[in-house]
Structure formats: structure tokens, C-alpha cells
Amino acid sequence: MNIYESLCDIIGGDYVSRQAEDLYIYSRDSGTQPPRHVDYVVMPKTVEEVRHILMLANRERIPVTPLGGGFTLSALVVPHKGGIVMDMKRMDRIIEINELSRYALIEAGVSQAALRAYLKKHHPRLQHSTPEAPPTVTIVGNALIQGHGHLTPRYGLHSDMINGMEVVLPTGEICKLGSSALSPSWYARGPIPDLPGLFIGWFGTTGVVTKLSMKLYPRPHYREVLVFSSDDIDAIPEVIFETTQLDLLEDFFLIMQEKPDWMNHIFYVVILSAHFEEELAMKMRAFTNLCNKTGNGNTIKVVKDLHPALRTRFLDVPPKAAVAADFRKGGGFQYSAAILPFDKVPAIWRKGIEIAHKHDMIASYVHQVLTCHSIMFSFNYSFNRADNNDIEAARQAIDESNRFTLDIGGMIWKGEADAQKLVMEKMDPGTANLIRKIKKTMDPNGIMNPGNWEVS
Amino acid sequence: MKYDDILHRCFRCGYCKLTDDYEDFNCPPYRKYRFESFSPGGRMWLIRAWQQGDIQITERFQKILYSCTMCANCVEHCIFPFSDDLANIFIAAREAVTEEGIIPPTVRDYLKSIHAYGNPYKEPAELRGAWADGSPVPVYDGHEYLLYIGCVGSYDERGQLIARAVANILCKIDVTFGILGEEEICDGNEVRALGETWLFDRLARKNIERFKARNIKKIITLDPHAYNTFAGDYKNLGADIEVHHYTQILADRMDSLIPSLKECTATVTYHDPCYLGRHNGLYEEPRSILAALPGITLVDMASNRRNALCCGGGGGNFFSDVLGGGRESPAKIRIDQALDTGARIIAVACPQCAKMLEDAIKAEDREDRLEVADIAEIIERCLG
Numbered sequence: 001m002n003i004y005e006s007l008c009d010i011i012g013g014d015y016v017s018r019q020a021e022d023l024y025i026y027s028r029d030s031g032t033q034p035p036r037h038v039d040y041v042v043m044p045k046t047v048e049e050v051r052h053i054l055m056l057a058n059r060e061r062i063p064v065t066p067l068g069g070g071f072t073l074s075a076l077v078v079p080h081k082g083g084i085v086m087d088m089k090r091m092d093r094i095i096e097i098n099e100l101s102r103y104a105l106i107e108a109g110v111s112q113a114a115l116r117a118y119l120k121k122h123h124p125r126l127q128h129s130t131p132e133a134p135p136t137v138t139i140v141g142n143a144l145i146q147g148h149g150h151l152t153p154r155y156g157l158h159s160d161m162i163n164g165m166e167v168v169l170p171t172g173e174i175c176k177l178g179s180s181a182l183s184p185s186w187y188a189r190g191p192i193p194d195l196p197g198l199f200i201g202w203f204g205t206t207g208v209v210t211k212l213s214m215k216l217y218p219r220p221h222y223r224e225v226l227v228f229s230s231d232d233i234d235a236i237p238e239v240i241f242e243t244t245q246l247d248l249l250e251d252f253f254l255i256m257q258e259k260p261d262w263m264n265h266i267f268y269v270v271i272l273s274a275h276f277e278e279e280l281a282m283k284m285r286a287f288t289n290l291c292n293k294t295g296n297g298n299t300i301k302v303v304k305d306l307h308p309a310l311r312t313r314f315l316d317v318p319p320k321a322a323v324a325a326d327f328r329k330g331g332g333f334q335y336s337a338a339i340l341p342f343d344k345v346p347a348i349w350r351k352g353i354e355i356a357h358k359h360d361m362i363a364s365y366v367h368q369v370l371t372c373h374s375i376m377f378s379f380n381y382s383f384n385r386a387d388n389n390d391i392e393a394a395r396q397a398i399d400e401s402n403r404f405t406l407d408i409g410g411m412i413w414k415g416e417a418d419a420q421k422l423v424m425e426k427m428d429p430g431t432a433n434l435i436r437k438i439k440k441t442m443d444p445n446g447i448m449n450p451g452n453w454e455v456s
Numbered sequence: 457m458k459y460d461d462i463l464h465r466c467f468r469c470g471y472c473k474l475t476d477d478y479e480d481f482n483c484p485p486y487r488k489y490r491f492e493s494f495s496p497g498g499r500m501w502l503i504r505a506w507q508q509g510d511i512q513i514t515e516r517f518q519k520i521l522y523s524c525t526m527c528a529n530c531v532e533h534c535i536f537p538f539s540d541d542l543a544n545i546f547i548a549a550r551e552a553v554t555e556e557g558i559i560p561p562t563v564r565d566y567l568k569s570i571h572a573y574g575n576p577y578k579e580p581a582e583l584r585g586a587w588a589d590g591s592p593v594p595v596y597d598g599h600e601y602l603l604y605i606g607c608v609g610s611y612d613e614r615g616q617l618i619a620r621a622v623a624n625i626l627c628k629i630d631v632t633f634g635i636l637g638e639e640e641i642c643d644g645n646e647v648r649a650l651g652e653t654w655l656f657d658r659l660a661r662k663n664i665e666r667f668k669a670r671n672i673k674k675i676i677t678l679d680p681h682a683y684n685t686f687a688g689d690y691k692n693l694g695a696d697i698e699v700h701h702y703t704q705i706l707a708d709r710m711d712s713l714i715p716s717l718k719e720c721t722a723t724v725t726y727h728d729p730c731y732l733g734r735h736n737g738l739y740e741e742p743r744s745i746l747a748a749l750p751g752i753t754l755v756d757m758a759s760n761r762r763n764a765l766c767c768g769g770g771g772g773n774f775f776s777d778v779l780g781g782g783r784e785s786p787a788k789i790r791i792d793q794a795l796d797t798g799a800r801i802i803a804v805a806c807p808q809c810a811k812m813l814e815d816a817i818k819a820e821d822r823e824d825r826l827e828v829a830d831i832a833e834i835i836e837r838c839l840g
């Protein structure tokens with residue numbers, strides 16, 4: 001049996017493809033990275049199928065790239081060395097919602113949309129933290145890249161919300177991590193060695209996650225948005241500090257776009273939620289007072305009469321961010337994202353504008369504050385997919401943004417292969433060596449998404 | 457190709473595959489095949505790839521292109537400004553493929569039959585009005601309305617039953633109408649959807665001439681497919697006609713029917729045909745008829761109106777069957793959705809939906825639990 005026949009034997013011919021059309025689609029994403037070759041696409045339905053595919057790939061030394069929604073925009077799911085793209089979307093069961101312990105046990109292909117709709121219908125008092133990404137992206141793909149969503153400012157990154165996982169190692173072993181290693185319940189991650197960390201932030205290079213337990217949170221009755229505007233870039237760290245110091249907000253992000261003119265300011269968007277009307281009113285009052293006090297009332301101003309469309313955009317979970325991202329109206333978008341301490345924001349804010357102008361683009365920002373400790377700063381580059389020069393300009397702008405991020409002591413989030421190379425070059429040699437050792441131990445034949453986190 | 461200036465604008469974000477609340481995938485071919493290439497965005501990217509010479513017209517490409525049922529879920533749910541053009545883009549791609557002369561065999565057969573016989577069943581024109589034999593339905597002769605039946609209602613046995621039911625009720629409420637009988641020819645909606653623009657144009661102009669020659673100004677259609685092309689494409693070609701689907705006429709005149717209706721206890725769910733619903737915004741008329749029937753309890757499926765799942769027969773698939781059957785076929789999923797409501801009858805307003813859903817019920821062995829009935833047939837039962 002050849003590889004194709006073996007794959008068909010494992011999961012049935014309907015869900016294996018080596019046809020040019022399918023390979024074309026899976027060989028590229030919506031970002032700026034050039035297409036790369038794919039040999040097979042498979043869509044397993046069960047953990048046993050995943051296991052058999054990995055054992056086959058390991059035996060034959062064929063690369064395997066796990067794919068959720070495929071929407072990092074940095075082509076993390078486009079193989080560098082060909083092989084099998086494992087599209088997880090058929091593993092789409094919501095296995096358990098535990099109301100009392102507030103977690104959802106899901107399979108790897110469950111989308112943000114599916115969990116959201118399911119909770120709304122069956123468990124309306126609970127919610128999960130949802131990214132602004134298109135609704136078809138997966139919970140697992142997003143959590144594994146340390147994604148962030150509307151509850152992140154309050155509760156942390158999505159990777160922090162993981163209670164446990166079921167994983168298939170490249171060598172075919174199936175392991176349960178977290179409380180599920182000891183009990184049928186998936187309610188907690190520790191206190192045992194923190195093995196989920198072996199799969200978080202690794203871009204699919206250590207194994208395939210087949211199930212994941214994600215924390216759920218109470219869904220309050222009321223949500224409201226308060227927006228401050230400002231033109232004082234240097235005051236940003238102080239405003240973020242004071243706003244998070246109140247410890248009362250649900251979501252908190254900063255936006256700016258040079259065009260149209262009315263958007264060309266720093267907007268602080270604070271989302272407040274509450275179980276009671278009085279509670280909401282109190283929170284609104286507290287933040288309005290904060291605004292009036294900061295810099296003697298001169299640094300930030302409350303935006304009155306917020307346009308209804310903006311109010312919807314801010315309060316929608318998830319918002320239709322893809323439309324805003326396509327501000328060049330050319331179907332292409334990628335962003336370079338930096339995780340930074342607050343004090344670095346003024347410098348990177350100015351640099352981002354400089355980079356955009358250098359490439360004849362308008363600067364556009366959406367940055368989310370991650371709990372009260374750091375910020376996810378994104379340089380947004382919208383481009384025209386029909387114009388190769390435009391794509392190249394965006395690619396260069398991303399590279400320059402990545403380099404600056406590292407120069408000022410930031411960390412690049414979900415970077416494409418070139419960005420990962422920059423990170424590895426800068427990394428403490430002991431740490432880089434540990435990464436190499438872990439990869440070698442877990443994936444002796446280097447079949448898992450090779451080309452990512454490579455140590456030279 | 458037309459619209460080639462838009463193709464690159466698809467972000468492949470996937471809103472188009474979903475319903476409003478994101479609860480379900482609602483693009484029939486994507487739901488069945490699950491490869492991204494079968495999603496609306498995948499189609500956009502592949503059409504562009506073909507235009508750029510990166511892929512060829514292979515069997516797989518044809519399957520991807522022709523399995524689209526033109527259900528317009530993507531048109532309704534894509535969040536970008538070009539969303540209105542999506543189904544037309546897919547038609548334009550089929551048009552361009554047709555120009556290359558490489559189309560799926562079942563599509564070719566369908567088009568050939570229409571070309572040669574004026575219907576897909578390879579039946580003689582003389583039999584087109586046979587469904588009305590023995591009924592008081594007259595041939596059109598200056599009546600207020602023309603009742604246009606279409607190919608499925610004219611030749612398919614199941615379709616004929618629906619045609620008779622509709623005609624019978626129109627008579628009952630004293631609508632003055634006639635049919636064209638053997639003079640009727642295919643409306644061309646599927647021909648257009650399959651990208652055979654030249655043939656569509658011929659059919660449309662021929663029909664328009666016939667309407668003009670007989671001074672036909674008002675048309676009632678049995679079939680939402682005919683309604684769609686008459687109300688849209690034909691008008692764009694200059695047809696001076698007022699077009700109604702039969703459910704619009706009945707919804708308007710329920711008052712005159714109600715006194716003759718007897719109680720008919722049943723729980724009914726309604727399946728929105730894409731060419732009535734998403735394509736033309738007619739969601740409430742059929743429901744208002746059902747809701748007015750004594751004894752009928754109307755319950756909606758979770759996916760309804762603009763979120764209804766297509767039966768799988770649109771865009772020419774009723775005849776070409778490029779989408780194909782199987783457990784993941786939309787008709788079977790739709791049956792499950794109907795069963796979830798607890799209804800015993802799934803009401804339709806389209807002979808193609810009726811056939812598709814009925815076949816699925818048979819294939820799933822669910823005849824003891826669910827029955828397909830056209831709205832007109834349900835009314836007939838209430839008439840006793």
C-alpha cells in the first residue's frame with residue numbers, strides 16, 4: 001500500500017485528498033506568506049484515527065501539520081516540508097459541559113462559534129472567552145497559540161484557561177494531562193507537573209491535541225462600553241495602569257486608525273459587565289471619575305454619543321473584525337503582534353506609525369490589555385491580494401515590526417517562520433537547547449510541523 | 457470572466473458557511489465534504505486560481521463548482537460588501553467553464569435535453585399539460601393570470617400531484633387563470649444557474665415573446681425556481697410581467713378559503729425553498745397560510761428563514777446530482793432537523809424540495825415518522 005492508500009485505509013477515502021484543488025487551498029492562508037507545498041490533506045474523526053495516521057507518518061517519516069481554523073495569518077498551518085495537513089474540523093464534538101465546575105470538554109475541531117452557540121442555547125449562564133477572530137477558528141488552535149479573547153483582560157490568556165488535554169504523541173501514545181490523568185473529571189490542570197505546557201506555544205511541533213478542557217465563566221446580565229479618547233501617546237502606560245488598577249473591567253483595548261480623521265486618536269475601550277444594574281452604574285461612575293481625575297481631567301476624555309455602529313462593534317462577541325481588518329479592501333490582512341510591558345507602548349506606538357508610512361500605508365492599531373500585566377500590541381497591515389508589490393510591502397512591514405519588537409524587549413506572538421528564526425537567534429542558548437531537547441525527545445523523527453521553532 | 461476584479465477580495469474567513477447564530481454549517485457542499493475547497497471561500501479562491509492558471513478544469517474542480525446549490529446562504533452571511541454577488545460569481549465561473557466546453561456529464565445531459573426537448577425529461581411537448589387532463593383547468597385565453605407550471609410540475613409524477621393541488625385550490629378561490637399546456641417551455645432558471653447563458657437567453661426570450669403574444673401580464677408560478685427567474689432575470693430582459701408565487705396569491709386570499717376548511721389536526725414544520733426565501737425574501741406568506749389552517753400547529757425548525765438549510769436540489773443539482781446523496785447530504789440533515797421539531801409533516805412550497813426531501817425520508821426509512829406535503833396538498837386535506 002502506498003501512503004495515500006494507507007491514509008484511505010485509516011479514515012476512508014472521502015476524507016483524504018491529494019487532489020490539486022484541495023492541496024491548493026491548504027497550501028496558503030490569508031496572510032502574506034507565499035504558498036508552500038502540501039502532499040495530502042486528511043480529516044480524521046476519532047482519536048484512534050489520529051493515532052494511526054501519526055504512527056504511519058512516524059514510520060514513513062512524513063511531516064504532519066495539525067490544522068484547526070488555519071487562521072493565524074502567519075501560515076503556521078502551511079507545511080514547510082510538505083507532507084500531511086491534518087484538518088481537525090471533523091472532530092467537532094462538545095463532549096461535556098460541567099456547569100458546576102465550569103468547564104467545557106471539547107474535541108480539537110470545535111470552533112469558537114460552535115461552543116458559543118451551544119452555551120447560549122444550553123448553558124446561558126456560562127460563557128467562554130472568545131477571540132475577535134472569525135468564528136470558524138478553533139478553541140484548541142487558539143488556546144495552543146496562547147490566544148486572547150474578550151475575557152482575557154480579566155482572567156488571562158486562553159492558554160491559562162486550559163484545565164487539561166488529551167494528546168497523541170508523534171510516536172502514537174495517547175496521554176491525558178491535568179486532572180483527567182487521575183480522575184474522570186477535567187476540572188483542574190494541577191497540582192502535578194504541568195504537562196499541557198509541552199503543547200502550548202509549540203505550534204503543533206510536539207503532538208496532536210485531540211481533546212481539551214477549557215474553563216468557562218459566569219455570563220453577567222449587563223454589558224456596557226465606555227470609550228476614552230486621547231492624543232497623549234506618552235501617557236498610555238499611566239492610563240493603562242490606572243484603568244486596570246480599578247480591577248473592575250471585563251475587556252480593555254486600545255484602538256487607533258489614521259483614516260478617517262475622526263479615528264486618528266488613541267481610543268481606550270473599556271467593556272464593563274455586571275450582574276445587577278446598580279453594579280453596572282457604579283462601574284460606569286468609577287471609570288468616568290477615573291477619566292476626570294487622570295492628568296487633572298486633561299489626559300483622557302470620555303467619548304460622548306458613541307456611534308451605534310461602533311458600540312455594536314465593541315460589544316459584539318465576537319465582532320466582525322475581519323471587515324475592519326480589510327481596510328484596504330483587497331482581501332489580505334496580517335498583523336505582527338507583540339506582547340509587551342506597558343512602559344514600552346509609547347515607543348512602539350510611534351515606530352508602528354513610522355513603519356506604516358515608510359510603506360505608504362495608514363497606521364491601524366487594535367491592542368488588548370492582557371490582565372493587568374502586559375499588552376498585546378498589534379501592527380495591522382491590510383493589503384491587496386491581487387497586487388504582489390502590496391503583499392511584499394506588508395511582508396516587509398511585518399518583518400520590521402517584528403525586529404523592533406525584539407529590539408525593545410518585547411515578544412513576538414504567533415510569528416511566521418522568519419519571525420521564529422529571529423526569536424530563536426535572540427533566545428538564551430540554554431533555553432534554545434532545552435527546546436531542541438524536548439522536541440527531539442517527543443518527536444524523534446521530527447515529523448511534527450517541521451520548520452517551526454527550529455534550533456540551528 | 458465576469459467579476460474577476462472581486463475574486464481576490466474573499467478573505468476566506470468563513471462567515472458564509474454559517475447561520476446567523478453560528479450554530480451550524482449551512483453551505484450544503486461544505487457540510488457534506490468538509491474540505492475547505494468546498495466552502496464558498498474555497499470556491500472563490502479556486503476560481504481565482506483557475507483564472508490565473510494555477511489549477512485546471514479537472515473533475516474535482518467541476519465537482520467543487522457544480523456541487524454548489526446556489527442556495528445563497530453565503531450571499532446572506534458573507535460580511536463583506538461584495539456578498540450580493542457571490543452566487544452570481546459562481547454562475548459566472550460555470551459560464552466560463554462552459555465556454556471551455558468542459559462540464560460534468562450530468563450537466564451536459566441536462567442541458568442537451570433542454571435544448572432538444574424543452575424539458576429535462578426528454579418528454580414530448582404534447583405531454584406537458586397532461587397533468588391537467590381530466591381537470592377543469594383551462595388553456596390560457598386572456599385570463600387574469602397565467603399559471604406557469606415548470607418542468608418538474610409538468611412531467612414528474614410527484615410534481616404533477618402538486619400542480620393539480622395548486623390548480624384545484626386556485627379554482628376554489630375563483631382565481632381566473634389558464635395554463636400554456638404544450639405551449640409552455642422551460643423557464644431556464646437552472647440553465648442559467650448551470651452557466652449556459654446562451655441557452656438561457658434563448659429560453660427567456662422565447663418565453664417573453666409567448667407572454668407578449670398572448671398579452672400575458674400576470675403570472676402565478678408553481679415553482680419558486682420559475683418565480684426567481686421571471687421576477688428577476690426576465691424583468692431585466694424587458695419582460696412586462698407581474699409575477700407571483702402561488703403562496704403569495706393564497707396568502708392574500710385565505711379569508712375566502714377559511715369558511716370551507718375543516719379542522720385537520722397535525723403538527724407541521726415548513727421548509728423554506730431557497731429560491732423563495734433567501735433569493736426573494738418570501739418567508740412569511742407560506743407560514744401565514746399554514747398558520748391559518750384550522751388544527752395545524754406550525755413549528756419552525758431551528759434553522760429557518762434566511763438560515764434554512766437547502767434541500768440540496770438547487771443550482772441544477774436536482775437534475776445533475778453533482779452534490780450527491782449519502783448520510784451527509786443536506787436533504788437527510790434537513791429531515792433530521794424537521795424530526796427534531798416533533799412535526800409529522802414537513803410542508804414545502806416547491807416540487808423540487810418535495811422530491812428531494814421525500815427521497816431522503818425513504819432512504820432513511822423514516823416514512824412512519826415524517827411525511828412531505830406541499831402547502832397546497834395540506835390545504836386540500838383541510839378541504840376534505
Ligand SMILES: Cc1cc2nc3c(=O)[nH]c(=O)nc-3n(C[C@H](O)[C@H](O)[C@H](O)COP(=O)(O)OP(=O)(O)OC[C@H]3O[C@@H](n4cnc5c(N)ncnc54)[C@H](O)[C@@H]3O)c2cc1C
Nearest residue numbers: 068069070071131132133137138141142147148203204209
Ligand atoms: C480579523 C482577525 C482577528 C483576530 N483576532 C484575534 C483575537 O482577538 N485573539 C486571538 O487570539 N487571535 C486573533 N486572531 C488570530 C487567529 O485567527 C486566532 O488566534 C485563531 O483563533 C487561531 O486558531 P485556529 O483554529 O485558526 O488555529 P490554527 O491556525 O489552525 O492553528 C494554530 C497553531 O496550532 C496548531 N494546532 C492547531 N490545532 C492543533 C491540534 N489539535 N493539536 C496540535 N496543534 C494544533 C497548528 O499547527 C498551528 O501551529 C485574529 C485573526 C483575524 C483574521
Ligand code: SF4
Nearest residue numbers: 468469470472497534
Ligand atoms: S465569501 Fe465572504 S464570508 Fe466567505 S470566506 Fe469569502 S469573504 Fe469570508
Ligand code: SF4
Nearest residue numbers: 483524525527528530
Ligand atoms: S450558494 Fe449555497 S451552496 Fe453555493 S457556495 Fe453559497 S452557501 Fe454554498
